[in-house]
Amino acid sequence: MLEVIGITQIFGGVTALEDVSFIINKGDITGVIGPNGAGKTTLFNIITGIYRQTLGKVTLEGKDVSGLPPERLARLAMVRTFQNIELFGGMTVFENVMVGMHTKSTSGLLACALKMPWSISEERGIHDGAMKWLEFCGIANLADHAAGSLPFGKGRLLEIARALAIEPRIILMDEPAAGLNSQETVALAQLIKRIRDLDITVVLVEHDMELVMDICDRIIVLNLGKKLAEGTPREIQESSEVIAAYLGDDD
Numbered sequence: 001m002l003e004v005i006g007i008t009q010i011f012g013g014v015t016a017l018e019d020v021s022f023i024i025n026k027g028d029i030t031g032v033i034g035p036n037g038a039g040k041t042t043l044f045n046i047i048t049g050i051y052r053q054t055l056g057k058v059t060l061e062g063k064d065v066s067g068l069p070p071e072r073l074a075r076l077a078m079v080r081t082f083q084n085i086e087l088f089g090g091m092t093v094f095e096n097v098m099v100g101m102h103t104k105s106t107s108g109l110l111a112c113a114l115k116m117p118w119s120i121s122e123e124r125g126i127h128d129g130a131m132k133w134l135e136f137c138g139i140a141n142l143a144d145h146a147a148g149s150l151p152f153g154k155g156r157l158l159e160i161a162r163a164l165a166i167e168p169r170i171i172l173m174d175e176p177a178a179g180l181n182s183q184e185t186v187a188l189a190q191l192i193k194r195i196r197d198l199d200i201t202v203v204l205v206e207h208d209m210e211l212v213m214d215i216c217d218r219i220i221v222l223n224l225g226k227k228l229a230e231g232t233p234r235e236i237q238e239s240s241e242v243i244a245a246y247l248g249d250d251d
Contacts, residue, residue, distance in 0.1 A: 001024050001025060001026040001027075001028075001060070001061060001169070001170055001201045002023070002024035002047070002058070002059070002060055002061075002078075002170060002201070002203070003021075003022075003023050003024070003058070003059045004020060004021055004022050004023075004043070004047065004056070004058055005021050005056055005057050005058070005059070006019050006020070006021055006055060006056035006057070007019070007020045007021070007043065007046060007053050007055070007056035007057075007058070008020075008053065008054050008055035008056055009039070009042055009043075009046060009051065009053050009054050009225075010054045015225055016039050016042045016225050017039045017042055017043060017046075017053075017222075017225045017226075018225050018226050019055075019056075019226070020039075020043060020056075020222070020225075020226065020227050021056075021227065022220050022227065022230060024170070024201060024203055025201075025217075025218070026201055027196065027199060027201055028196075028201060028202075028217040028218060029192060029193070029196050029202045029203075029204070029215050029216050029217050030201075030202070030203045030204075030216060030217065030218050030219070030220065031203075031204055031205075031206055031212040031215075031216040031218075031219040031220070032044075032203065032204065032205045032206075032219075032220045032222065033205070033206065033207070033209070033212060033219060033220070033221055033222070033236075034221055034222035034223050034228070034245070035223060035245060035246060037224075038222040038223050038224065038225065039222050039224075039225040040174075040205040040222055041083065041174055041205060043222070044080065044172055044174050044205055046058065047172065048070055048073060048078070048080045048172060049065075049067065049068050049069045049070045049072070049073050050070065052066075052067045053066065053067075060073075060076060060078055060170070061169075063076075065078075074166050074168075077166070077167065077168045077169040077170065078168060078169070078170045078171075078172070079163040079166050079168045079170075079171050079172070080163070080171065080172040080173070080174065081156075081159045081160055081163055081171070081172070081173045081174060081176060082159070082174050083174045083175040083178055083205075085152070085155045085156060085159050086159065087147040087148070087150075087155060087158060087159060087162075088147055089146065089147050089148025090146065090147075090148060091146070091147055092143065092144055092145060092146060092147065093134065093139065093142045093143050093144070093145050093146075093147050093150070093158055094130055094131070094134065094143040094144065095147075096147050096158055096162050097130040097133055097134055097158070097161050097162050097165050098126055098127070098130045098165075099162065100130075100133075100161070100162035100163060100164075100165030100166055101126045101129055101130060101165045101166065129165060130165060131143065133161040133162075133164045133165045134161055136161065136164065136194070137157045137158070137160055137161040137164070137191065138157065138187075138191075139154055139157050139158060139161065142154060142158075152179050152180070153179075153180050153181070153184040156176060156179070156180065156184075156188070157191070160173075160176070160191070160195075164195070164200075168200060169199075169200060169201065170200065170201040170202075170203065171195065171200055171201070171202055171203070172203045172204070172205075173192075173202065173203070173204040173205070173206075174204075174205050175204075175205055175206055175207060176188055176192070176204060176206065177206055177207075177208040177211050178207070185208060185211055188211070189211055189214055189215050192204070192215055193215060204216075212233070213233045213237065216233055217232070218230065218231065218232060219231065219232070219233055219236045221236060221239075221242050221245070223245040228241055228242060228245055229241055229242050
């Protein structure tokens with residue numbers, strides 16, 4: 001589904017990532033973990049077109065997408081969520097998800113203004129689709145609430161619903177459990193598994209190791225900008241290199 005090939009990122013002489021390569025298999029939930037400063041979010045920003053890498057390339061289903069802006073990647077069915085929730089606070093929950101369906105809209109300004117039949121039909125489809133994703137994420141009852149008034153956990157679900165509205169084939173989540181309580185984290189784990197069941201590939205950066213070990217098929221470990229390890233949850237748990245990176249080496 002996704003391949004990262006020799007990614008290196010240098011900021012003003014500081015190497016944030018060095019020759020990072022891995023493959024994300026279609027239909028997997030893959031975790032990207034590592035200590036603070038390992039380069040996880042920088043890597044996500046490169047994959048999703050926010051940064052342009054110094055060296056290397058990113059391919060999506062075999063197509064080189066290096067440097068494509070986020071809106072182009074969304075049309076190629078790759079989306080992301082952010083560590084700090086990014087919502088349109090003055091809009092309703094329902095309107096936020098409708099915005100997420102912009103890639104499905106083909107009617108122009110004139111057709112909408114004249115209320116042409118195909119424009120009305122398309123708008124109805126967007127309306128129904130937005131409600132479907134709110135129901136999927138369990139927040140349909142909040143559709144008319146202002147997005148800016150939501151508690152943090154519900155805001156996280158709204159951001160995910162908006163991303164799903166694009167009907168992606170792959171979704172990248174940057175620390176989706178950050179700021180959630182234990183009950184919300186359990187619900188998030190169940191939601192991510194349900195997303196995978198829709199045949200959507202999931203990649204997440206996450207510090208909650210219990211969540212990562214519970215839901216991930218494979219895990220990639222970064223440390224000091226380099227790929228330290230890759231494997232199943234059990235293999236990562238038993239890796240002496242990973243343990244040393246997190247806890248320090250007695251030697």
